[in-house]
Amino acid sequence: MPAKEIAPKHIAAPLLAWYDRSHRRLPWRAPPGANAADPYRVWLSEIMLQQTTVAAVIPYFEHFTTRWPTVEALAAAEDGDVLAAWAGLGYYARARNLLACARAVAEGHGGHFPSTEEALLGLPGIGAYTAAAITAIAFGERAVVVDGNVERVVARLFAVEEPLPSAKPALRTLTDTITPTARAGDFAQAMMDLGATVCRPRSPDCLVCPIADSCDAARRGIADLLPKKAQKAPRPVRYANVYVLRDRGEILLVRRPPRGLLGGMLGLPMSEIADAPMADNTHPGAPALTRWSRGEGRVTHVFTHFELHLTVFSGDLSGITKPAGDWRAADESAARDLPTLFRKALDFAACVDDF
DNA sequence: GAAACGTGGAC
DNA sequence: TGTCCAAGTTT
Structure with missing residues (x-):
């Protein structure tokens, strides 16, 4: 029953210490010690980052925030201009929903993003992950933030053998058990950073991992075998x-x-x-x-x-x-x-x- | 639950 | 070269 032995503080404390030490500077991230992140920038970055690499997003994020510095400015943009600016990033429904969401926030919420997961979930293009991420990162409230990185980290931490995607509910529950109340946004970003740079899909670097002590898969030497995944359909x-x-x-x-x-x-x-x-x-x-x-x-x-x-x-x-x-x-x-x-x-x- | 929905980088 | 993968959402 390894799940019982891993207390939240045994994960959050060393993980946050590692995060403070290795903090990656990204355009949408508030610098250390700065004021809270701007919800507009957090939201925009989260939409762009859906299924998309950091490197691909950075130039688009810079362009969008320069051209449309606020959600109100974006809401007032022409559809064609926004779609043109998104060209090349892929998953174009994101751009259509981005505009719909900006307009809903501008017209329905006085230009302010709602700060609860429930309200955020009601907006176009915002699903379970993004609602939780905005709640934690932009508003500092505890939320269970589960993306692909977190699923991988948690599957290894608890040596979950059930394959994805059927393991998703279990992984979400496990993530809940290790999510602290304090520094909600930093914890979420630390988990994702860990997944991106240390607890990688292939060749995880367990030797430098700040939470390897608590990791069941690392202890058993099977980190690179998890999470298991269902076969995908061939591409016609x-x-x-x-x-x-x-x-x-x-x-x-x-x-x-x-x-x-x-x-x-x-x-x-x-x-x-x-x-x-x-x-x-x-x-x-x-x-x-x-x-x-x-x-x-x-x-x-x-x-x-x-x-x-x-x-x-x-x-x-x-x-x-x-x-x-x-x-x-x-x-x-x-x-x-x-x-x-x-x-x-x-x-x-x-x-x-x-x- | 499964399928639709882009793109570019890494190995 | 082919395969896998990246901070998912919608229908």
């Missing part, structure tokens, strides 16, 4: 066509439907996504009836749940009525606001046709 391969339509120095971009894959983002005109390649002489989803020339080869882009093989067609408008859409100068900057998928397709087309 799918196909689509994209169209680079030119008119003199411009190319056509279109706004995608507001939900679903890359929802709301600007992109190249694209066919439906199919399970097999389309015949070269049919052009479902093409923006105009013109002569299309197929690029040699395909662009491959790997999403979480499928691998997309894109055939890139280019064509010239040459006198046909200009279809509606966002016509952009056909240079490198055309790809600026686009999801990576379309940046790749444009790069591919540029290599083939050098426009």
Whole structure:
């Protein structure tokens, strides 16, 4: 019954001491000894960090906070500007929910984020993890903050053999038992930092871990085998066509439907996504009836749940009525606001046709 | 509960 | 090269 032997203070005290010693400076973190963190910055960083690495987030966070320093400023922004600023970060529903949340806070809460988990959970894009993280980090209130790092640390600490994701409820309960009341935000961040830098998914560095004394997996030498994970489904391969339509120095971009894959983002005109390649002489989803020339080869882009093989067609408008859409100068900057998928397709087309 | 939803870095 | 993974949420 190792769970009983690990008292909160045996974890929190050495962990917090380690955190104070090794404190990582990150743009959304209040410097040591400074005033409490700004809820807007905490919230923004937590949304951006969902399933996304710190290194990828930093430049986006700097850009967003410079351009929209407050939640009210963000709430007043144009949808297209925010989505464009998010381009390349991925999981674009986050950007759509970000705006919806900012507007809810600005209009429904007087520009102040609510400070309870329950109220935070009611806001778009804020789930169990983010609500707890904001409660602890921005408001200093005790909350049980469980992300992927914490699950890993706790699974090892208590040598939980049950695989994820079914172990989630047990891991949450165990996290509750070691969560202190004091320094709630620091404890949460310390757990996540530990998971990111010491209690890593592969090759955990138990020799330098501040809580290895209390760790059942370390004691038994099985830390690198935990947590166990259920097998994931294989990634299917799918196909689509994209169209680079030119008119003199411009190319056509279109706004995608507001939900679903890359929802709301600007992109190249694209066919439906199919399970097999389309015949070269049919052009479902093409923006105009013109002569299309197929690029040699395909662009491959790997999403979480499928691998997309894109055939890139280019064509010239040459006198046909200009279809509606966002016509952009056909240079490198055309790809600026686009999801990576379309940046790749444009790069591919540029290599083939050098426009 | 399972599937949808991006991207880039590490090994 | 392929696989795994990163501070998850929504439907």
